[in-house]
Amino acid sequence: xxxxxxxxxxxxxxxxxxxxxxxxxxxxxxxxxxxxxxxxxxxxxxxxxxxxxxxxxxxxxxxxxxxxxxxxxxxxxxxxxxxxxxxxxxxxxxxxxxxxxxxxxxxxxxxxxxxxxxxxxxxxxxxxxxxxxxxxxxxxxxxxxxxxxxxxxxxxxxxxxxxxxxxxxxxxxxxxxxxxxxxxxxxxxxxxxxxxxxxxxxxxxxxxxxxxxxxxxxxxxxxxxxxxxxxxxxxxxxxxxxxxxxxxxxxxxxxxxxxxxxxxxxxxxxxxxxxxxxxxxxxxxxxxxxxxxxx
Amino acid sequence: xxxxxxxxxxxxxxxxxxxxxxxxxxxxxxxxxxxxxxxxxxxxxxxxxxxxxxxxxxxxxxxxxxxxxxxxxxxxxxxxxxxxxxxxxxxxxxxxxxxxxxxxxxxxxxxxxxxxxxxxxxxxxxxxxxxxxxxxxxxxxxxxxxxxxxxxxxxxxxxxxxxxxxxxxxxxxxxxxxxxxxxxxxxxxxxxxxxxx
Ligand SMILES: [Zn+2]
Numbered sequence: 001x002x003x004x005x006x007x008x009x010x011x012x013x014x015x016x017x018x019x020x021x022x023x024x025x026x027x028x029x030x031x032x033x034x035x036x037x038x039x040x041x042x043x044x045x046x047x048x049x050x051x052x053x054x055x056x057x058x059x060x061x062x063x064x065x066x067x068x069x070x071x072x073x074x075x076x077x078x079x080x081x082x083x084x085x086x087x088x089x090x091x092x093x094x095x096x097x098x099x100x101x102x103x104x105x106x107x108x109x110x111x112x113x114x115x116x117x118x119x120x121x122x123x124x125x126x127x128x129x130x131x132x133x134x135x136x137x138x139x140x141x142x143x144x145x146x147x148x149x150x151x152x153x154x155x156x157x158x159x160x161x162x163x164x165x166x167x168x169x170x171x172x173x174x175x176x177x178x179x180x181x182x183x184x185x186x187x188x189x190x191x192x193x194x195x196x197x198x199x200x201x202x203x204x205x206x207x208x209x210x211x212x213x214x215x216x217x218x219x220x221x222x223x224x225x226x227x228x229x230x231x232x233x234x235x236x237x238x239x240x241x242x243x244x245x246x247x248x249x250x251x252x253x254x255x256x257x258x259x260x261x262x263x264x265x266x267x268x269x270x271x272x273x274x275x276x277x278x279x280x281x282x283x284x285x286x287x288x289x290x291x292x293x294x295x
Numbered sequence: 296x297x298x299x300x301x302x303x304x305x306x307x308x309x310x311x312x313x314x315x316x317x318x319x320x321x322x323x324x325x326x327x328x329x330x331x332x333x334x335x336x337x338x339x340x341x342x343x344x345x346x347x348x349x350x351x352x353x354x355x356x357x358x359x360x361x362x363x364x365x366x367x368x369x370x371x372x373x374x375x376x377x378x379x380x381x382x383x384x385x386x387x388x389x390x391x392x393x394x395x396x397x398x399x400x401x402x403x404x405x406x407x408x409x410x411x412x413x414x415x416x417x418x419x420x421x422x423x424x425x426x427x428x429x430x431x432x433x434x435x436x437x438x439x440x441x442x443x444x445x446x447x448x449x450x451x452x453x454x455x456x457x458x459x460x461x462x463x464x465x466x467x468x469x470x471x472x473x474x475x476x477x478x479x480x481x482x483x484x485x486x487x488x489x490x491x492x
Contacts, residue, residue, distance in 0.1 A: 028331045034433060035425045037335065041441055044328055046366045048299040055327025062344070063330070067322055070348045074318055074355045 019043060019050050028057030109159060113152050113194055117201040120145045128206040140259050143250065145205050149198040149215050150222040150246045156190035157226055158239045191223050207260070214263040221271040222246045224278035231285035245274070303367035310354050322351055325368070329375045336442075336452065337379055342386050346379040353378065369443070376442050380451050424474035428467055435463035436471075 019027075019040060026032045027040045044050045055063070127141040198219060202212035225245045229238035253262040261267060303324065309317030326347055333343045350371065353359045359374050361367065425433060438449035439460070446464075450457040 030335065033426075034430070034437075035422050038425060038433075038437060038441060039422070041332060044332070045369050045372060048303065048366075048368065051328040051368055052299075052324060054331050055323075058327045058330050062340070063326055066326065066330075066344050066348055067319065070322060070351050071315065071319060073348065073352055074315060 018047065019053075021053070024050065024054055025057055028054060109156065110193060110197075113156070113197050116148060116152065117197055120148045121201045121205045124205045140254065142205060142207055142211075143254050143259050145201070146250050146259065146262065147247060149202070150219045151243060152198060153191055153194040153219045153223050154226055154239060154243055156194040157187055157223065158235070159190070187223070187227060191219070195219050211260075211263070214268065217268050217271040217275065218246060218263060221275035221278065224275045224282060228278040228281035228285070231282060300367065304361070307354065307361050307367060311357050311360065313355075318351065318355055321354070325371050326351070328368075329371060332372065333375055333379050336376070337383060339386065342382045343379070346375060346382045349378040349382065350375040373443060376444065376452070377448065380444075380448055384451060421475075424471050427474050428470055432463050432467035432470065435460050436467040439464055 023032070023036075023040060027037055032040065044054065124141045124145050195216065198215055199212045202215050205211070222242050222245055226238055226242035229241045232238075233241065249267075250259075250262050253259065253267075263271075303321075306317050306321040306324070310321055329347055329350065330343060333346055334340070337343050337346075353374055354371075359370075361370050425436075428436070434453060435449065438444050438452055439446065442449070442452075444452065446457050446460050450460045453460065
């Protein structure tokens with residue numbers, strides 16, 4: 001940097017020569033005239049003490065919020081092609097940053113979802129081949145796959161919110177928009193991140209052709225129950241309750257009926273009703289969201 | 296080198312090496328003043344926040360490396376002001392302060408005589424010389440001299456053509472030289488009041 005008047009501009013940093021709090025406050029609130037501001041800036045460029053002192057004049061919540069977003073973005077790494085595309089389409093950058101920081105969207109989680117699905121689907125294909133000789137009368141071999149699908153959705157939601165797994169868990173408190181919107185965005189992203197692989201895997205397991213579509217409503221119902229439960233009990237208890245909502249019917253039905261009865265059409269009506277009821281509860285009690293997740 | 300400065304250097308090194316805790320500490324030390332200083336150049340808090348985050352992300356991702364020589368604050372400022380220019384380019388020109396609105400509203404703040412000397416401009420006869428410049432000329436000089444921008448970057452920050460920045464800087468230096476020459480002689484430093492507009 002070349003300056004036509006180096007001595008005048010640079011000479012501010014004498015021994016003990018620091019700016020008074022009044023000057024800093026006036027500068028930070030834009031109440032200094034431009035010439036005075038010029039000299040303040042020339043000083044703080046080289047004076048670490050006055051730089052640190054300026055922090056006191058910036059809104060603390062604003063700094064904390066930006067800090068959270070920064071650390072979340074740093075934890076996520078470089079934006080991938082999908083994020084760049086969404087950004088170009090007009091999705092706000094800070095929202096993308098928060099979604100990308102959602103663990104259920106991270107590559108490691110997606111890979112484990114695919115891994116679990118591959119194991120379960122492969123197992124049912126093999127079992128069907130060995131025991132049923134491809135006849136598939138009751139589809140009992142599908143029970144592991146049926147169990148796992150909605151549980152993966154729950155796992156994604158839990159991972160998105162349990163502070164233990166989430167480096168950006170303080171985001172909920174410091175979100176740049178209402179907390180519920182943020183939590184809902186993350187919950188939806190977690191739902192989709194598990195729902196799509198489950199539906200695709202349903203094409204590959206031995207089962208009726210309508211199985212992929214039949215998996216959607218139970219997944220949605222379990223997801224809604226999780227959101228509703230978390231407004232009533234803590235996050236861990238909500239995960240257990242919503243998991244039981246799916247696991248118990250599957251096991252009970254498989255013991256006495258054909259296994260697929262749990263996703264046949266009259267069961268679908270029940271899942272739809274459950275999803276609607278849970279959605280209503282979650283909506284009515286939405287102001288309790290954050291407390292549940294961050295407890 | 297003060298212990299603060301060496302502390303900053305250590306933090307920069309740790310951040311470049313991927314230490315998340317160091318990133319948080321570096322942010323705590325520098326985000327405040329950077330936010331204040333960028334806010335004087337852009338009217339939108341969102342754009343300023345974005346530029347501040349981009350600055351620290353650039354350090355984190357190793358897109359900018361400190362090569363020594365010069366204050367860490369000046370280094371961070373160099374990144375911050377350029378990230379602000381990038382952010383302004385994305386957001387459109389409406390976020391820039393226009394020169395009429397940017398002028399401070401008042402000079403109600405009374406600065407003590409001691410502070411005036413410490414700030415350094417006053418006794419250098421620079422203050423009245425700068426104050427005598429038109430806002431446009433001063434802004435061009437500020438962007439190129441104080442902010443350390445190239446003519447092209449200053450043009451983008453100010454939203455004018457590059458040639459305009461060049462000619463304004465030229466005129467500003469001429470005017471400053473003349474004002475400083477006038478002020479030579481027996482003029483006492485404290486003759487000017489602080490904050491004349
Ligand atoms: Zn100082």
